[in-house]
Amino acid sequence: MGTLYLLLCGAGFVGMLLFLRKTATRWYHWILAISLYIWICLGISFVYINSTGYHHQAARVGAMFFGITAIAWAFITARTLGFVGKKKNMQEQI
Amino acid sequence: MDRRDFLKFGGMMLGAAGTMGLPSSVRATMEQGYEAAILAEKPVYRPDGWKGARVKTLDWIGGSFDINNPQQVDLNKCDSLGSSTIVGPITRRHEIEGGFKRFDTGYYGDPAELRKKAGAQYYSPMGDALVFGARATGTEAMVDGPPRPQKLPIPDPVTMARHIKDMAMFLGADDCGIGVLPVQAVYTHQTATYEEMRNGVPRAQDKEIVNTHPFAVVLLYNQDFKTTTMASNGYDGGTFGSRRAYLYNGIMSDVLARYIRNFGYEARSHHNENYQVMVPPILIAAGMGELSRVGDCVLHPYLGYNYKAAVVTTNMPLMPDKPIEFGVQEFCRVCKKCAQLCPSKAISMETEREPYNGYLKYPLDAKACTIFRRTNPEGYGCGRCAVVCPWSSKEDSWFHYMGSYLSSMKSSALNRLIVQMDDICGYGSEVATELKSWIGFTSVGRI
Numbered sequence: 001m002g003t004l005y006l007l008l009c010g011a012g013f014v015g016m017l018l019f020l021r022k023t024a025t026r027w028y029h030w031i032l033a034i035s036l037y038i039w040i041c042l043g044i045s046f047v048y049i050n051s052t053g054y055h056h057q058a059a060r061v062g063a064m065f066f067g068i069t070a071i072a073w074a075f076i077t078a079r080t081l082g083f084v085g086k087k088k089n090m091q092e093q094i
Numbered sequence: 095m096d097r098r099d100f101l102k103f104g105g106m107m108l109g110a111a112g113t114m115g116l117p118s119s120v121r122a123t124m125e126q127g128y129e130a131a132i133l134a135e136k137p138v139y140r141p142d143g144w145k146g147a148r149v150k151t152l153d154w155i156g157g158s159f160d161i162n163n164p165q166q167v168d169l170n171k172c173d174s175l176g177s178s179t180i181v182g183p184i185t186r187r188h189e190i191e192g193g194f195k196r197f198d199t200g201y202y203g204d205p206a207e208l209r210k211k212a213g214a215q216y217y218s219p220m221g222d223a224l225v226f227g228a229r230a231t232g233t234e235a236m237v238d239g240p241p242r243p244q245k246l247p248i249p250d251p252v253t254m255a256r257h258i259k260d261m262a263m264f265l266g267a268d269d270c271g272i273g274v275l276p277v278q279a280v281y282t283h284q285t286a287t288y289e290e291m292r293n294g295v296p297r298a299q300d301k302e303i304v305n306t307h308p309f310a311v312v313l314l315y316n317q318d319f320k321t322t323t324m325a326s327n328g329y330d331g332g333t334f335g336s337r338r339a340y341l342y343n344g345i346m347s348d349v350l351a352r353y354i355r356n357f358g359y360e361a362r363s364h365h366n367e368n369y370q371v372m373v374p375p376i377l378i379a380a381g382m383g384e385l386s387r388v389g390d391c392v393l394h395p396y397l398g399y400n401y402k403a404a405v406v407t408t409n410m411p412l413m414p415d416k417p418i419e420f421g422v423q424e425f426c427r428v429c430k431k432c433a434q435l436c437p438s439k440a441i442s443m444e445t446e447r448e449p450y451n452g453y454l455k456y457p458l459d460a461k462a463c464t465i466f467r468r469t470n471p472e473g474y475g476c477g478r479c480a481v482v483c484p485w486s487s488k489e490d491s492w493f494h495y496m497g498s499y500l501s502s503m504k505s506s507a508l509n510r511l512i513v514q515m516d517d518i519c520g521y522g523s524e525v526a527t528e529l530k531s532w533i534g535f536t537s538v539g540r541i
Contacts, residue, residue, distance in 0.1 A: 049491045050519075054528060057520030 005048070009041050023081050032077040040070050145490070146498030147395040147420040152176060154416055155274060155379055161251050161413060164308040166275045167379070175276065175453065176378040176417030178385045184452035189281045189369060190298060193464030199285075199298045202465055212469035221474055224337035231344030232367020233289045237351065245358030251413040258311055258412060261353060265346040268316040268401065269394070272414045273380030275310040275407055279372045287368050303370045307360060307407035309414060310371070312380040313346050314394065314401045315339040319489045320529075322400055322480060329473030336477060339402035340366040347404035354408050365404035373403050381415035384422035388432055388441055388479045389450075389458030395420045395498065398486020399479065421502040421509075423447075426456070428509040431522070432479035438466035441479060482522035484513060 016037055024030050043066025050059040078084045095103070156172045169175055169184050189195060196202055230236070248254050255272050262270035283300040291297055317335030347363035354361035364371050377383055377392040382403070386393040394401055395418070433441040440463035447454040467476045480486055484501070488494045497516075500508050516522070 046493060049493075053489050053491075054526035055488065055519065055521065055524060057524065061519050 005045070012041075013037060020081070023083075029081055032073075032080055036070065036073050036077050039066065039073060043067065043070060145396055146495035147502040148499060149395050149418050149420045149502070151381065152417045152419055155276070159274060159414065161411070164274070164409075164411065166277045166280075166306065166308050168277045169375075170278075170452070175375060176384060177419040177423055178378060179447075179454045180452060181449050181454060182452040184278045186278050186280060186282045187372065187451075188283045188300075190283070190285050193460040194468070195285055195297070196461075197464045197468050202461055205468065208465060209469045212465070213471035214469040215471060216474040218333070218474045221333055221337055224334065224341055228337070228341040228344050228367055229289065231341075231348050231365065232287050234287070234368070236344075236348045237363045237365075237368045239352070239355055241355040241360050242358040246356075248357060248410070251411045254410065255412040255414070258350070258354075258410075262311065262313050262346065262350060265313075265349055266315065266342055267313040267346055268397065269314040269382065271312045271377075271380030271382045272412050273310050273312065273376055273378075273382075273417075274414050275305075275307055275371070276375050276379055279310075279375040279379075280305045281370055281372065284370055305362070305370055305407060307362070307409050309408050309410065309412050310376045310380060311350065311406040311408065311412075312373075312377055312382055313343060313350065313404045313406070314382065314397065315343050315346070315404075316397055317400045317402060317480075319400055319486070322477065322486075329470060329476050329478070333475030333477060335400070336402060336475070343402055343404035347406050351406045351408070354406065354410050357410065359408055359410035361406055361408040361410065363404065363406050366402070371405055371407065373405060376405055377403055378417055379414075381418045384419055385455055386422050386483075387426035387430065387456045388483075389456045390460070391479075393422050393426075393483070393485055395485075395502075399483050400486045420498075421504045424504040424506065425501050425509050428506050429484065429513045431482050431484065431513065431516070435478060435482045435522075436463075437470075437472070437476065437478055438462040440466070484516045484521065487516070487522035 016033065020029070020033055024033060043062065046062040046066060047059050050056075050062060075084065155167045155169070155175055169180060172180055174180055190199065190201075197205060197208075202208065249257070258272065259270040281303050283302050285301075286295040286297050286299040290299070317339045321338070322335035344363075344365045344367055347365050351361040351363035362370065364373070374385065374390055374392050378385060383392040383394040385391075388399070391399060393399060427445055430443055433443045438459075440459040442457040444456060447456050450457070463476075470476060484497065497512050501512055
């Protein structure tokens with residue numbers, strides 16, 4: 001399972017790079033996106049290891065902590081990359 | 095010649111031809127390189143292979159060690175034993191001063207009456223069976239014997255020490271260290287062994303101990319996190335894991351001692367069924383951990399409290415290890431989780447260590463601990479401190495390594511944060527009901 005997870009992680013990382021290669025034009029875009037991806041992977045790993053090890057409370061706490069922070073981070077990253085709020089800006093320009 | 099022999103012969107010829115074709119200097123380097131690579135391989139728990147904690151190797155006990163004249167080390171001439179500070183004269187102890195020995199000989203009162211008064215009601219078929227299996231390893235014939243009359247040639251002490259550790263790992267040890275034997279770790283007298291008691295010898299019998307072996311090989315057996323912690327109602331898992339470790343420790347140390355005697359050197363094994371030595375100072379001397387808040391227990395940087403140790407004392411020339419430290423003194427000062435959750439309140443909540451028999455340690459009410467373990471009305475045995483300790487309450491994982499690493503940085507603020515995160519995540523307080531039909535729950539019955 002660990003090997004499969006690692007494979008999926010790597011594939012997801014490559015997919016993210018391909019998805020963002022035209023949108024992310026600044027160095028801090030890449031830092032935000034890559035660190036978000038690492039954070040999500042850590043969160044999935046934390047929850048998976050704890051739940052398979054019968055540490056259910058730790059899994060719940062981890063899901064909440066990593067989940068909420070990942071959502072907030074993703075929103076900031078999306079705003080920075082222009083995925084959120086882009087249409088409104090374009091309409092204002094027209 | 096059949097096909098297999100032909101292929102084997104052909105392979106040998108090819109290998110020889112390849113080797114002969116190399117310059118002699120390259121061949122010598124390759125052989126030395128292979129041997130050096132084998133010797134350089136570390137068992138996974140050794141200091142430069144520790145997973146997680148930053149382990150620092152301290153100086154020799156007493157400041158020096160002479161391999162040409164190995165002797166036991168007198169702690170009264172030293173300032174410290176590892177990270178434990180020595181503040182006064184340390185005296186050797188009698189084995190009967192141990193908690194279980196005192197309980198069983200009636201020092202705390204009639205054992206049957208104490209059990210009845212506490213409402214002890216649990217009997218474990220598995221716990222008894224594990225002890226039954228271990229008893230055979232504690233006879234005098236198993237733990238000791240005359241060495242082979244003629245000594246066999248052995249390599250230098252460094253290589254031999256490495257070999258002994260490899261043999262310990264081969265026999266099943268999860269970690270192995272070699273230390274200089276402290277004089278004060280040897281009991282003055284030994285009580286009767288279980289075999290002697292079965293033959294009618296009273297437990298309180300005194301046998302004076304004379305042990306001049308300079309080295310102590312320590313073998314650690316992992317009690318298994320799943321058994322000790324998760325498959326348990328909070329008590330019995332620790333007892334099962336503990337007793338299984340005693341069983342295998344007895345076997346490993348008896349075999350290793352016999353192995354050393356077969357080389358013509360004296361060797362005597364010490365384990366739960368037959369001790370002549372006190373194990374905690376030997377663990378510290380052999381670089382297996384630091385003395386912790388649970389006043390008589392040594393915390394291992396990787397196994398935490400999830401182990402049991404056996405010792406083989408010997409006069410075989412070996413290069414010993416040095417004591418280590420990895421931030422336990424600073425962590426235990428802040429954590430106090432074992433003290434807060436101890437059901438018998440035997441572990442001290444004090445922030446600073448106090449002098450005891452010439453060295454600093456956290457006070458431990460051995461009487462309260464022992465009586466509770468022997469008369470527990472809620473389960474079989476105890477081991478709650480081992481279960482809740484942050485160093486042993488989780489299995490191998492990147493976050494446990496990260497926590498261990500941060501804990502070994504000796505920062506009070508970081509230690510407090512780690513302990514709080516440990517509490518928030520509920521580590522050490524879980525009961526895995528999924529494992530109800532595994533070991534712990536179904537092996538304990540009402541008396």
